[in-house]
Amino acid sequence: MASLESIASLADQKQKVEQYRNLLGSLVAASDVDGLQGLIDHMLSESVPLVVSRQILLAFSQDINRLPPDTNKAVATYALERIQPRVVSYEEPVTTIREQLAATLEAEEDWAKAAQVLAGIDLDSGMRVLDNEYKLRQNIKIAMLYLEDDDAVNAEAFIKKAASLITSSKREDLELQYKSCYARILDSKRRFLEAATRYYELSQVGGRSAGGEQVVGSDDLDEALAAAVTCCILAAAGPQRSRVLANLYKDARVARLPSYGFLEKVYLERILRPEEVAAFAQGLRPHQKAVTADGSTVLERAVVEHNLAAAGRLYLNIYFAELGALLGVSADKAEAVASRMIAENRLQGTIDQVEGLLRFNAGSEELLQWDEQIRGICGQLNGILDRAAAKGLKLVEA
Numbered sequence: 001m002a003s004l005e006s007i008a009s010l011a012d013q014k015q016k017v018e019q020y021r022n023l024l025g026s027l028v029a030a031s032d033v034d035g036l037q038g039l040i041d042h043m044l045s046e047s048v049p050l051v052v053s054r055q056i057l058l059a060f061s062q063d064i065n066r067l068p069p070d071t072n073k074a075v076a077t078y079a080l081e082r083i084q085p086r087v088v089s090y091e092e093p094v095t096t097i098r099e100q101l102a103a104t105l106e107a108e109e110d111w112a113k114a115a116q117v118l119a120g121i122d123l124d125s126g127m128r129v130l131d132n133e134y135k136l137r138q139n140i141k142i143a144m145l146y147l148e149d150d151d152a153v154n155a156e157a158f159i160k161k162a163a164s165l166i167t168s169s170k171r172e173d174l175e176l177q178y179k180s181c182y183a184r185i186l187d188s189k190r191r192f193l194e195a196a197t198r199y200y201e202l203s204q205v206g207g208r209s210a211g212g213e214q215v216v217g218s219d220d221l222d223e224a225l226a227a228a229v230t231c232c233i234l235a236a237a238g239p240q241r242s243r244v245l246a247n248l249y250k251d252a253r254v255a256r257l258p259s260y261g262f263l264e265k266v267y268l269e270r271i272l273r274p275e276e277v278a279a280f281a282q283g284l285r286p287h288q289k290a291v292t293a294d295g296s297t298v299l300e301r302a303v304v305e306h307n308l309a310a311a312g313r314l315y316l317n318i319y320f321a322e323l324g325a326l327l328g329v330s331a332d333k334a335e336a337v338a339s340r341m342i343a344e345n346r347l348q349g350t351i352d353q354v355e356g357l358l359r360f361n362a363g364s365e366e367l368l369q370w371d372e373q374i375r376g377i378c379g380q381l382n383g384i385l386d387r388a389a390a391k392g393l394k395l396v397e398a
Contacts, residue, residue: 003023004038007019013052017056020039024056024059027039028064028066028067033074033075036064037075037078037079039056039060040060040082054089057083058092058093061079061092061096061100064097064100069104073101076097076101077101080094091125098121099118102114105117106145109148111145111146112146115146118138118142118145121138123135133169135165136162136166136171137174139158139162139165140158140178142158143159143162143181147185147188150188150286152185152189155181155188156185159182159185162181166178176202183195183199187231187288190234192232192236192298193244195228195231196227199224199228200224200248202221202224203224222257225253225254226257226258226259228248229257230259230283230284232244233302234288234298234299234302237305238345239346243375246375248263249267270310271310271311272303272307274328277299277303280299281297294333304327304329304333304337305341307326307327308323308337311326312349316359317358317359319356319357320332320356323338323358338351339351348360349361
């Protein structure tokens, strides 16, 4: 380009920078992709001093945000590719370009690519001093983008980076985003009981605000509560799930959720019918419908385990042939499920393989009463905390 060479030949550096800026403005106004790419090549050539190219590329990174999305993507992608070999010298404009390009890709719902673009920012660079809040925000953002693409593995890698920064943050909005992201990762990795606990904690934060802006709205709280119910139902049957179920069932807000009827039957340990299971399955996310190693879905496995535990309230003992018919599986699979649950201390019983019989061991009356007393105390404590929160009192952690 003749204009670029003529500007490069100017002796006055101030005038040179001004001329480059004017040219940049005209190229952006005309959405001239070839011209902007030519400007990038020129800035990286030996004819332009580093002190000048840094200024112009910083202005370039800010101005291209005015370009149409498709033009912006083409120019930004080209700039990142050309600058990459010398990225250490241009970290600030590269960061701005990556942030804007990621925002464009996110708007187009190209989640994975947006995450990859943001992940290219060097947050541990020795050339720039970045505050922990910026690092935390970026790691959480990248993790959330990967989650939108159902990539829990990469999401977890970045949320772990955020974990080391969250303790130094005083931003409540970032803390809640971190907790929400972590709960979704647990959910995506099918660690449903842990996810249910995290979601339930999120649903109890109340109508918080920061800097005059609402941090968590009522819709977000309801969504977290519904996610807690779903994950708890999908979790493996056992004493731990029973405790989380009790907390959810006794929460007055749950009664307004569409899944309340299904939750009630699970909590009361009643047999779940196929039509009820099918209706509940319609609200599940794709990863919650995943097929396990034995060929059944996550929900089917949870329902079989639940119905087996519920059968213990109806029978003292039952033949596996009859149990299989009750659960909708073969006798061999019913025995395998019962054996696994007994081995994991999630079911009290013994198996008589000679007779093909499962004998349920009913818990002692004292233990049942003790468990009910603990539930009652937990319910009362939750009530006290809710009333304290309603009055604006804050719980001080030891």
